[in-house]
Amino acid sequence: MSLDTVVEDIRDEARARAEEIREEADERAEEIVAEAEADAEQIHEEREAEVQREIEQLREQRLSSAKLEAKQARLEARRDVLEDVHEDVEQAVADIDGERREELTRSLLSGAASEFDDGATLRVYGRADDQALIEDILTDYDDAEFAGEHDCLGGVVVESEASRVRVNNTFDSVLESVWEDNLKAISDRLFDSQ
Known part of the structure; x- marks a missing residue:
């Protein structure tokens, strides 16, 4: 066996091993990409759900705040009407x-x-x-x-x-x-x- 043949055999083995490593690396890279995409999808879904919860919570807060403001305005209007009626009654009593x-x-x-x-x-x-x-x-x-x-x-x-x-x-x-x-x-x- 000549030195050239040994070198060629080593090169073939190295190429085969390199190809094997490349294939393993490609497979691992695909696994990593698939895991990353799955993680990204899960993160996206969780974030979307969180945003929806925040939107719903904000909507509920604003609705509750608007209802409270409306109730306060209604009570204030009633109080004003009662004050007007009281003043009218006072005037009627004073005019007796x-x-x-x-x-x-x-x-x-x-x-x-x-x-x-x-x-x-x-x-x-x-x-x-x-x-x-x-x-x-x-x-x-x-x-x-x-x-x-x-x-x-x-x-x-x-x-x-x-x-x-x-x-x-x-x-x-x-x-x-x-x-x-x-x-x-x-x-x-x-x-x-x-």
């Missing part, structure tokens, strides 16, 4: 005049006076426009005098010199009591169709 005003003032003064001991000296306060009316009504009481103005829609505030008791029987206090007691019914009646 004549015999009806005298009758209500007498009743409120009588109720307030009954809270004090007999013989107590009473100071009575009322609306400036009602001073003459109150002074006229006070002629029926022995120990009572008009003591001055009170900022109110009508009625009286009565206090005694002998005690620390002060009775607020103004139209305002009666209106507020009635308003608070009936606010739900008023609201239901105003907004029953909504």
